[in-house]
Amino acid sequence: MSYKVLFGSYTKAESKGLYSASLSDEGKLNNLKNVAEIGSPTYFAVSKAGLLYAVDKQGGKGGISVWDTSKDPFQKTDEQIADGSSPAYVFVDERRQLVITGNYHKGLVSVFKIDGQKLIPTDGFQNEGQGPRPEQESSHVHFTALTPDDRLVVVDLGTDELLTFKLSDDGKLSNLIRFETEKGYGPRHIRFSRDGKHAFLLGELSSQLSVLDYADGKFSLVSTVSTIPADWTQHNGAAAIRLSNDYRFIYTSNRGYNSIAVFAVSKDTESVKLIQEISTEGDFPRDFNLTADGKYLLVVNQNTNNASSYAIDNASGKLTLVEKDIYVPESVRVYFEK
Secondary structure: OEEEEEEEEOOOOOOOEEEEEEEEOOOOEEEEEEEEEOOOOOOEEEOOOOEEEEEEEEOOEEEEEEEEOOOOOOEEEEEEEEEOOOOOEEEEEOOOOEEEEEEOOOOEEEEEEEEOOEEEEEEEEEOOOOOOOHHHOOOOEEEEEEOOOOOEEEEEOOOOEEEEEEEOOOOOEEEEEEEEOOOOOOEEEEEEOOOOOEEEEEEOOOOEEEEEEEEOOEEEEEEEEEOOOOOOOOOOEEEEEEEOOOOOEEEEEEEOOOEEEEEEEOOOOOOEEEEEEEEOOOOOOOEEEEOOOOOEEEEEEOOOOEEEEEEEOOOOOOEEEEEEEEEOOOEEEEEEOO
């Protein structure tokens, strides 16, 4: 058995855009190849219909482009490009057939309706505000996803907020509810517990992981832990967060401390405990992912153009290095095909 993986990247130096590869049943990566030439596809999402929605940068313009993954190389079918920076995040709502993007530099949420192999803009929300840190001079929307009760949650690093909206079938946003984190927390990504009553929020600027209660679009803080050692004084930015298939363990990446932090979730889901810090064997691990069967974890290091793979102990949640120094240029997104 092997796992097919896609990598998104910056295209400032060696990379040409989107890459595919295979991860063997022994956890070894091979057959890396460029499958689409795109300008800095730093994030993308793939629909059940086999369409890939990628961040796209074209000179002084940015947006998303649509790609048919049944073609080799992938074939572009549409693009939604505008002046200014490209989004940081792309999400597909399969039930409503919507694509939603979060633009970090613009502080903007954009909603599109899927129309075959094309997109139709339906709504947007421009957030305003700032936080106390230098990186928080304005709104920085970094993540969007669905809540367990089918609302849209938006994570704003710049304003230290979570925004929840009702989202209609035709792609309209309404009924905004705001939750404020501790000032300077810098929230980046969020995941939810199996029962939907809790959320796990990762703070990029604070290097913290928080457990939140969730109900009816509203969040409240339960507990918070650090993703790095107390004596680490150099720069660090927490980045990605993933949960094990059984929801017993949480994995987060640290850029600066250059590690994957592994946390055990308490039985009542009210707290998490750090159980392992393991090096990513490279510099600036922005993203990583787990295979669908929970057997392996694969992480990419943006600044050193390399990936590392780890075997996952399903009983303890801990990682063991399998392979390092795997060449993947400027990669910042890891996606295992379903």
